Amino acid sequence: MSFRIMGTGMYVPPKVVTNDDLSQIVETSDEWISKRVGIRERHISETEFTSEMGAKAAKAALEDAGCQVEDIDMILSASVSGETSSPSTACMIQHYLGATCPAMELNAACAAFLYLLETAAAYFALHQEYQKILVVGCERISGILDWSDRSTCVIFADGAGAAVLERGSNYLDSICNVKGGDDVIKIPHDIGCSPFFKREQDTPYIHMQGQETFKYAVNSIAQDITTLLERNHLTIDDIAWIVPHQANLRIIDFSSKRLGIDPKKMFVNIERYGNTSSASVPIALHELKESGQLKRGDKIILVAFGGGLSDMACLLEY
Amino acid sequence: MVKEKIIAMLAEATDTDAAEITMETKFSDLGIDSLDMTEMAMDLEDEFSIEFTPSPELNTVGKLVEAVEKLTAEA
Numbered sequence: 001m002s003f004r005i006m007g008t009g010m011y012v013p014p015k016v017v018t019n020d021d022l023s024q025i026v027e028t029s030d031e032w033i034s035k036r037v038g039i040r041e042r043h044i045s046e047t048e049f050t051s052e053m054g055a056k057a058a059k060a061a062l063e064d065a066g067c068q069v070e071d072i073d074m075i076l077s078a079s080v081s082g083e084t085s086s087p088s089t090a091c092m093i094q095h096y097l098g099a100t101c102p103a104m105e106l107n108a109a110c111a112a113f114l115y116l117l118e119t120a121a122a123y124f125a126l127h128q129e130y131q132k133i134l135v136v137g138c139e140r141i142s143g144i145l146d147w148s149d150r151s152t153c154v155i156f157a158d159g160a161g162a163a164v165l166e167r168g169s170n171y172l173d174s175i176c177n178v179k180g181g182d183d184v185i186k187i188p189h190d191i192g193c194s195p196f197f198k199r200e201q202d203t204p205y206i207h208m209q210g211q212e213t214f215k216y217a218v219n220s221i222a223q224d225i226t227t228l229l230e231r232n233h234l235t236i237d238d239i240a241w242i243v244p245h246q247a248n249l250r251i252i253d254f255s256s257k258r259l260g261i262d263p264k265k266m267f268v269n270i271e272r273y274g275n276t277s278s279a280s281v282p283i284a285l286h287e288l289k290e291s292g293q294l295k296r297g298d299k300i301i302l303v304a305f306g307g308g309l310s311d312m313a314c315l316l317e318y
Numbered sequence: 319m320v321k322e323k324i325i326a327m328l329a330e331a332t333d334t335d336a337a338e339i340t341m342e343t344k345f346s347d348l349g350i351d352s353l354d355m356t357e358m359a360m361d362l363e364d365e366f367s368i369e370f371t372p373s374p375e376l377n378t379v380g381k382l383v384e385a386v387e388k389l390t391a392e393a
Contacts, residue, residue, distance in 0.1 A: 214357075
């Protein structure tokens with residue numbers, strides 16, 4: 001047993017930061033960011049913590065699904081930028097929604113929303129009484145950026161996306177990969193002030209090797225999509241949309257080129273939101289649905305990659 | 319063969335006449351950035367069955383050609 005997507009929702013904080021705004025902070029330009037990364041503006045939180053944004057996206061998804069909080073059997077969230085390690089963002093989202101169901105957070109960085117779907121499918125299989133699960137990807141990445149590092153601070157941004165899943169049979173297949181290690185992407189925690197700990201730690205910001213990340217991302221997108229199509233005896237023409245993690249427009253475009261597919265098959269909204277990590281796929285899915293271009297019964301592929309290194313793709317019938 | 323392939327790739331990627339690209343041409347002069355280099359490296363990996371990550375030291379066409387020729391000879 002798996003699920004079908006009942007409703008989706010998103011939330012981004014009201015503050016819009018343009019490329020010109022960023023050029024006042026670091027040495028960059030609107031032309032360079034637009035052309036080289038594909039981002040024109042992004043939303044950055046001024047007052048809201050991660051789980052507060054997650055709760056707002058969750059409320060929007062519940063409304064879209066026509067559900068009440070009491071209908072939800074479990075809340076699963078993902079974040080690399082929660083305001084606290086404990087309680088988790090899932091527990092705080094439960095608190096803000098006034099829910100009473102179990103709530104749990106997982107971390108698979110930018111690929112995490114897909115891992116939430118995989119975990120939800122497992123919970124539907126484990127608990128036959130579960131009818132609806134709320135999944136939320138939420139991030140205040142602006143809090144873990146080195147704002148003097150122009151290679152990362154122009155890319156990442158804040159936001160949240162959510163979906164209400166209902167027991168069903170529309171989660172058709174998935175592929176998960178992890179290539180563990182911290183040499184390409186890492187986000188160290190603050191090491192605290194233990195008087196006994198002797199090791200030094202990198203600064204608690206996103207550290208990313210751009211070229212290696214690009215290579216991993218493109219290879220994983222191409223391989224994961226190819227594998228899903230082959231083992232389900234499908235061609236790209238059977239797929240209405242691919243919704244990729246919105247990391248960098250060039251990753252998406254080069255992946256299309258290597259797959260030999262029309263780039264228009266990939267839904268892209270990075271130009272207005274930047275890379276919102278675990279929130280990017282549900283935000284993109286919500287916007288795709290709201291645009292009227294996604295129809296019930298369409299087969300879609302979601303694909304994401306990120307720190308871990310982790311990547312995942314899944315085949316769904318919307 | 320490596321040289322011709324790399325020059326053809328650069329000419330296409332930058333919309334430049336291949337005759338204008340020499341072994342001394344700097345990637346920065348062609349407007350090639352690190353992600354362009356990564357894209358080209360991935361295409362070269364497929365073309366010549368090698369594994370390779372471009373480093374900042376490979377800043378001219380000649381240096382890239384030399385590096386790829388060395389890898390193909392070892393492969």
